Amino acid sequence: MRFVKFEGQAPRQAHTGIPQGVYEREMGKAGFDGPVSHIYQAHPPTAWLRWEGVLRPRAFTTKRLAGVVPSLWDAPVLARSASFEMRFWRHDTNSALCRNADGDLFLFAHVGGGVIFSDFGSLDFEAGDLVYLPKGTAWRVEPSTVCEWLSIESAQPFGIPDRGLLGQHSPFDPGVLESPKLDERYAKQREQSEWPIMVKRRGQISTVVYPFNPLDTVGWKGSLSVIKLNWRDIRAVASHRYHVPPTAHCAFASASVAICVFTPRPIESSADALKVPFFHSNDDYDEFVFFHSGRFFSRDSAEPGALTFHPAGVPHGPHPQAFRNAEQRAGQIAEEVALNIDVAEPVEIVAPPAMELHEYADSWRGYLEQEVAEAGATMAERAEQ
Ligand SMILES: [Fe+2]
Structure with missing residues (x-):
């Protein structure tokens, strides 16, 4: 239903010309x-x-959360719904190898920096990065300092929303998104030893152990990858x-x-x-x-x-x-x-x-x-x- 009706004293343009002593409240469906x-x-x-x-x-306030934990799966859940979960994670040592089979994941780096190793290579991160980890990706973090992350999980896949008449290059050009590299340090982290992956599925953690580091990619192609966006690249x-x-x-x-x-x-x-x-x-x-x-x-x-x-x-x-x-x-x-x-x-x-x-x-x-x-x-x- 799309119609516009007026009753009483109402400015014709939203959010402008609001009379002194009057308060405007927007009541809307479908998120604006x-x-x-x-x-x-x-x-x-x-x-x-x-x-x-x-x-x-x-x-x-996350400041009242004390201590560090080795993996995102050990971090407290703050909120959840049937297809959404949010956690806050602090760590200062190399994380466990994790995989999320419940949905796509964004990790927002609130504090810290370091490298994320995944099925797609190695990716530097710094505070202010939003890191996308597609459902099923194996990943781990080597922090260079104490790191704090807000995680946002969705059972339905994440994408870049349609920008409509604004065009595809605003508020950020997809060209600014960075993806991992199969560089020398990625090759170096493939030491032969037992490597467990902590897999989350239906909210439960199971562990699969390999006799080698399963982050052993030598090449990849496709349109599905870990990517990151820093807020400084948003206009x-x-x-x-x-x-x-x-x-x-x-x-x-x-x-x-x-x-x-x-x-x-x-x-x-x-x-x-x-x-x-x-x-x-x-x-x-x-x-x-x-x-x-x-x-x-x-x-x-x-x-x-x-x-x-x-x-x-x-x-x-x-x-x-x-x-x-x-x-x-x-x-x-x-x-x-x-x-x-x-x-x-x-x-x-x-x-x-x-x-x-x-x-x-x-x-x-x-x-x-x-x-x-x-x-x-x-x-x-x-x-x-
Ligand atoms: Fe709001």
């Missing part, structure tokens, strides 16, 4: 690509008093007159999981344009944001390594301080790097309890306090008259 309405409200949609029951915005789509939706920053997507990468970009400068992310109810998806670096301009406080969760049914949007400061930041560069991971299936949060920042659902309270202060000031003015 389906039927949508903009609802103009007298109060911020996030200015709630309290939540009861299990549903609420949640936040976590963010932005408009000085219009706040583009998160989907404009989508780098990779499967049928049920979208990975959008927010990279530094100019904040809108046009006088009538909204300069912070619009309040929205993306009710066909559960949403995560993982903060990698910089200062996330729609959040009053978000540290690198933090993870937020906004489930369907919960409107979300900018924090009060960010909303108030938005006009002062017109035309400045939003220096932030974050992953926005949207999942079409209902997600179960299984992160270690120690990671949770329980005060997060109350972090929009500043809106209420401001309204109460303004109402108080108005009453005082009236009393003086």
Whole structure:
């Protein structure tokens, strides 16, 4: 169903010309690509008093996860659905040899660097790389320092989404994707000894042991490979007159999981344009944001390594301080790097309890306090008259 109806006072162009004291909330289907309405409200949609029951915005910090583990399969699962899984993995020694038979995998290098050896060769990585490991690939990591990874698994295959009229070279040209090399160091790591591969299938780990290193590829051809994309090779789509939706920053997507990468970009400068992310109810998806670096301009406080969760049914949007400061930041560069991971299936949060920042659902309270202060000031003015 595609139609546009107007009722009451509603600007004709989304995210622009929003009257003072009115708050716009986008309510849409299919992750910003389906039927949508903009609802103009007298109060911020996030200015709630309290939540009861299990549903609420949640936040976590990976800084509270202590210790290192030898493989991704030993790392804690943070969230999962029938065809999605997310983990956070820290290690400082050579990892076990792993294979994922449950789906395609992206490893985001939050901290660290080193080499990934796989069926396709050796690939250097650094912080800020998104490394794609196709389902069934055998791989292992030799870190040069302590490494922290966020893993994103999808049972359905990942691909590069259709960019539509934007063309195939934006927000990144597929030419910037790097693939492994069958170089000298790859040949050198093939020492003869017993090598186990830890295979994950249906969430269970089985181990197959070879009398040699099975990463012994001498050649390959085809359109399936380990690849990597660094966020610095993404050229963010932005408009000085219009706040583009998160989907404009989508780098990779499967049928049920979208990975959008927010990279530094100019904040809108046009006088009538909204300069912070619009309040929205993306009710066909559960949403995560993982903060990698910089200062996330729609959040009053978000540290690198933090993870937020906004489930369907919960409107979300900018924090009060960010909303108030938005006009002062017109035309400045939003220096932030974050992953926005949207999942079409209902997600179960299984992160270690120690990671949770329980005060997060109350972090929009500043809106209420401001309204109460303004109402108080108005009453005082009236009393003086
Ligand atoms: Fe969102």
